[in-house]
Amino acid sequence: xxxTEAVTSRRSIRQFLDKPVDKSILERVLETAQRAPSGGNxxxxxxxxxxxxxxxxxxxxxxxxxxxxxxxxxxxxxxxPRELDGRYEEQRRAVGKDMFQAVGLERGDKAxxxxxxxxxxxSFGAPVQLFTYTKKYMGPPQWSDMGMWLQTVMxxxxxxxxxxxxxxxxxxxxxxxxxxxxxxxxHIFFCGMAIGYRDPDAAINNFxxxxxxxxxxxxxxxx
Numbered sequence: 001x002x003x004t005e006a007v008t009s010r011r012s013i014r015q016f017l018d019k020p021v022d023k024s025i026l027e028r029v030l031e032t033a034q035r036a037p038s039g040g041n042x043x044x045x046x047x048x049x050x051x052x053x054x055x056x057x058x059x060x061x062x063x064x065x066x067x068x069x070x071x072x073x074x075x076x077x078x079x080x081p082r083e084l085d086g087r088y089e090e091q092r093r094a095v096g097k098d099m100f101q102a103v104g105l106e107r108g109d110k111a112x113x114x115x116x117x118x119x120x121x122x123s124f125g126a127p128v129q130l131f132t133y134t135k136k137y138m139g140p141p142q143w144s145d146m147g148m149w150l151q152t153v154m155x156x157x158x159x160x161x162x163x164x165x166x167x168x169x170x171x172x173x174x175x176x177x178x179x180x181x182x183x184x185x186x187h188i189f190f191c192g193m194a195i196g197y198r199d200p201d202a203a204i205n206n207f208x209x210x211x212x213x214x215x216x217x218x219x220x221x222x223x
Contacts, residue, residue, distance in 0.1 A: 001158065001159050003155070005158075006155040006156075006158040006159055007155065009158055010154055010155060010158050010163075010164075011163075011205070011209060012164075012165040012166065012209075013124065013126075013163040013164065013165050013194070013196075013198040013199075013205055014099075014119070014124045014165060014202075014204045014205065015124055015125060015198070015199045015202035015204050015205055016123075016124055016125040016126040016127075016163070016194065016196035016197060016198060016199060017125070017196065017197045017198070017199050018125065018127075019127070019196065019197045020127055021051070021127055021128050021162065021195060021196055021197075023051075025160050025162065026049060026128065026195070028160070029153060029156040029157055029160055029162075030047075030049075030153065032152075032156055033149060033152045033153045033156055035152070036145075036148050036149040036151075036152040036153075037145070037148055038142070038145035038148070038149070039141050039142070039145060042142060042145065043145075043149075044134045044135065044138050044142040044143075044145050044146060045132060045134060045145070045146045045149045045150075046132070046133050046134060046187070047130050047131060047132045047133070048130075048131045048133075048181050048183075049128065049129070049130050049131075050128070050129045050130075050131065050181075051127055051128045051129070052127075055123070055127070055128070055129055058129070058180050058181075059121055059122060059123070061180060062121050062170070062173060062176075062177075062180070063118075063121050065173055065176055066118070066121060066173070069173070071172075072172030072173060073172070073173055073175075073176065074173065074174060074175035074176060075171060075172055075173070075174050076171065076174035076175060076188050076189060077171065077174070077188065079168050079169075079171055079172070080092070087212065087216070091212070094210075095209055098207050098208065098209070099116075099204060099207060100112075100113055100116065101207070102203045102204050102206070102207035103116060103203055103204050104203075117169075120167055120169045120170075123165075123167075123192075123194040123196075124165060124194050125196070125199075126165070126194035126195055126196035127195075127196050128194070128195040128196060129192050129193065129194060129195070130153070130192065130193040130195060131170070131177065131181055131189070131191075131192050131193075132146060132150065132189075132190040132191055132192075132193070133178070133181075133183050133187045133188060133189045133190055134146060134187060134188060134190060135186060135187055135188075136185075136186060136187060136188045138188075143190075146190060150166060150191075150193065153193070154166070154193075157195060161197070162195060162196065162197060163195070163196065163197060163198040164193050164194060164195050165193065165194040166191055166192075166193045167191055167192040167193060167194060168190075168191045169192075170189070170191060170192040171189055171190065171191055174188065174189040175189075177189045
């Protein structure tokens with residue numbers, strides 16, 4: 001698989017097969033991903049990779065937390081800016097609408113939509129979670145570096161035949177996630193990432209996720 005194939009075949013998978021992931025593959029992917037770029041070679045990313053009974057324990061505890069605080073608790077950063085508008089907000093709403101339609105959930109089916117979103121806590125059936133965090137004093141450039149590292153990990157997973165779903169939703173309970181993972185107060189929790197093998201037949205893994213044409217986002221000068 002070349003880079004273009006990895007990029008174009010990568011998508012956020014929301015239904016995984018009940019198939020284990022070999023630890024040696026994850027180690028190889030993460031070792032290679034250390035070559036991701038970062039400003040001044042700071043490499044600000046840190047992560048905890050969780051599977052097996054340890055993941056089952058976190059899953060059970062976060063479900064219990066979500067039941068008592070469904071709107072989140074002690075979120076450590078804004079997942080979306082309050083000022084999100086224009087095409088940015090339109091794109092966010094559109095992909096949510098298309099996702100729900102793909103699994104037959106109408107706009108008025110509030111209970112069904114809540115149940116679908118709750119599948120995040122089960123990692124959509126994936127056997128592995130990668131939880132990412134960094135030092136609290138890190139700024140936007142270092143958060144950008146974390147994003148580049150995560151993208152590198154996701155593309156290398158595709159090369160290895162695996163799939164992923166980055167999940168910022170775990171940050172709704174940022175402080176609690178740090179507690180569950182044993183991360184001290186000098187750090188901030190960023191996100192989770194479900195890792196496994198996609199269910200190729202699941203409708204939620206096959207709806208179209210459009211991207212804006214480059215003319216709407218990119219400007220060329222001097223050509």
